[in-house]
Amino acid sequence: MEQRGKLLTAIFAFNGTGTVPDIDDGMVRIAFAFIAEQLGHDKVKYERKCHKNAENAAKRWGGSQSNDNAKV
Secondary structure, rough: OOHHHHHHHHHHHHHHHOOOOOOOOOHHHHHHHHHHHHHHHHHHHHHHHHHHHHHHHHHHOOOOOHHHHHHO
């Protein structure tokens, strides 16, 4: 339970700030490394999808939608 709490705390901290937290437990550090890598890939994929959706919306609505509103 303690390791689970450390892992979840590290995940939330990483997802919120983007910086890798200091983890003193070796097993938690290893698990976090795999999870953080996947979180990074997922974030990039999500940002690309948002950008593509914003482009498609601008095309569909004739560019009347501001690009500032489309950014996430």
